[in-house]
Amino acid sequence: MLFIMPLFLIVTMAIIMDAPFKDYQDVGVELLIVNEDNDTLGNIIERGLKKSDVFTVIKNINGKELTRKSIESLIKKGDYMIGIVIPKGATNDVNEQVNELVSSMLHQFGMELEQNNKPKKIGEVKIQVYLDPAIKQSFANTVISSIKSFTSQVESKLILDGFYVQMTEEPTMNSQKPQAGFIQFEEIYPSGAVDKSEKIFTNSVQHNVPAWTVFAMFLTVAPLASNMIKEREGGSMLRLMVAPGSYLTLLTGKLLFYVGICMIQFVLMMLVGIYLLPFVNLPSLVIGNSFFGILLVALMVSFAATGFGVLVGTVFTSYQQASIFGTVIDVIMAAVGGIMVPLFAMPDVMKTIGRLTPLNWGMESFNDLFLRSAGITEILPEVFQLFSFAVATLILAWWLNRKNMVV
Numbered sequence: 014m015l016f017i018m019p020l021f022l023i024v025t026m027a028i029i030m031d032a033p034f035k036d037y038q039d040v041g042v043e044l045l046i047v048n049e050d051n052d053t054l055g056n057i058i059e060r061g062l063k064k065s066d067v068f069t070v071i072k073n074i075n076g077k078e079l080t081r082k083s084i085e086s087l088i089k090k091g092d093y094m095i096g097i098v099i100p101k102g103a104t105n106d107v108n109e110q111v112n113e114l115v116s117s118m119l120h121q122f123g124m125e126l127e128q129n130n131k132p133k134k135i136g137e138v139k140i141q142v143y144l145d146p147a148i149k150q151s152f153a154n155t156v157i158s159s160i161k162s163f164t165s166q167v168e169s170k171l172i173l174d175g176f177y178v179q180m181t182e183e184p185t186m187n188s189q190k191p192q193a194g195f196i197q198f199e200e201i202y203p204s205g206a207v208d209k210s211e212k213i214f215t216n217s218v219q220h221n222v223p224a225w226t227v228f229a230m231f232l233t234v235a236p237l238a239s240n241m242i243k244e245r246e247g248g249s250m251l252r253l254m255v256a257p258g259s260y261l262t263l264l265t266g267k268l269l270f271y272v273g274i275c276m277i278q279f280v281l282m283m284l285v286g287i288y289l290l291p292f293v294n295l296p297s298l299v300i301g302n303s304f305f306g307i308l309l310v311a312l313m314v315s316f317a318a319t320g321f322g323v324l325v326g327t328v329f330t331s332y333q334q335a336s337i338f339g340t341v342i343d344v345i346m347a348a349v350g351g352i353m354v355p356l357f358a359m360p361d362v363m364k365t366i367g368r369l370t371p372l373n374w375g376m377e378s379f380n381d382l383f384l385r386s387a388g389i390t391e392i393l394p395e396v397f398q399l400f401s402f403a404v405a406t407l408i409l410a411w412w413l414n415r416k417n418m419v420v
């Protein structure tokens with residue numbers, strides 16, 4: 014245990030931490046795109062994003078073309094981090110902006126141009142960027158900056174084309190004052206909140222409080238397993254087994270006690286996030302609108318952690334083995350499951366492994382509730398996974414205990 018587990022931890026952390034030390038361009042962000050414009054501007058932006066090393070552009074999922082509504086739904090569920098919608102008529106609007114800007118600049122150089130009697134209203138070009146509320150704000154800013162950098166090149170090209178057109182043809186000048194940087198971006202954080210204007214996104218508090226709460230609840234593996242081993246070594250387990258009652262009764266007692274311990278941990282850490290952290294100039298924890306959903310997830314995480322502890326206590330025969338394995342495996346699952354490092358910054362293989370860990374199921378459930386304002390229905394898949402994991406570990410522990418008793 015002392016040699017193998019640290020080696021395993023080093024290899025795992027080296028793989029996981031490789032991506033965060035690289036440029037975000039090496040991460041390969043999956044970007045959903047809907048090109049409602051289907052004209053010059055939209056096609057240029059789409060082609061440019063596809064050629065970029067930063068993004069992996071996705072227009073279709075399971076053979077179905079994406080829509081504005083499907084992008085919002087996919088990002089709200091946390092399946093993807095970022096999506097972009099280029100609105101219909103964007104090319105016409107941007108051409109009008111370019112013509113107005115070029116006309117004004119030529120006018121300032123003393124080149125008088127013919128004007129219409131009636132001013133023409135110039136449409137605003139606004140590209141909508143949908144962001145997962147659970148994404149780190151620094152990463153979101155980096156991605157948006159990359160998109161803005163690319164679109165600024167598109168703007169420059171259109172302006173040069175506009176100069177060419179107006180120098181070769183007699184243009185029409187609108188009376189409305191132009192503005193440079195006519196392609197605007199609207200950031201949208203999809204959530205199930207009743208107040209759609211309320212933007213909830215992750216920060217240090219929103220990530221760390223639920224993340225380390227889940228981690229701490231799974232740390233009960235070590236004391237629970239050690240307690241079971243001490244009972245076997247001291248002979249108290251044998252005396253309990255020969256007393257009236259079944260192993261299921263003993264197991265239920267342990268489950269209730271340690272689930273209670275985990276729930277106390279959970280309540281205390283939530284209170285710290287809500288009331289104590291603001292006193293040290295940090296934001297207060299936002300817990301969403303579903304109190305019953307939060308309680309259900311906390312119970313399932315506690316149940317899963319306790320079930321895993323019972324299994325570890327059944328498998329190992331010494332206090333040293335159980336404590337080393339229980340602590341290190343918790344750290345490894347925390348690293349792989351997105352507690353220490355966000356999943357989007359990991360290699361694809363590690364993302365797949367991370368989504369199989371119970372710590373990730375608990376973390377994603379809390380993200381759904383806290384950041385995406387989800388309800389009971391949205392968290393049911395993760396709740397079922399946690400419950401199934403707990404039941405599976407308890408059944409395996411019961412079978413191993415029965416086998417050992419027979420031997």
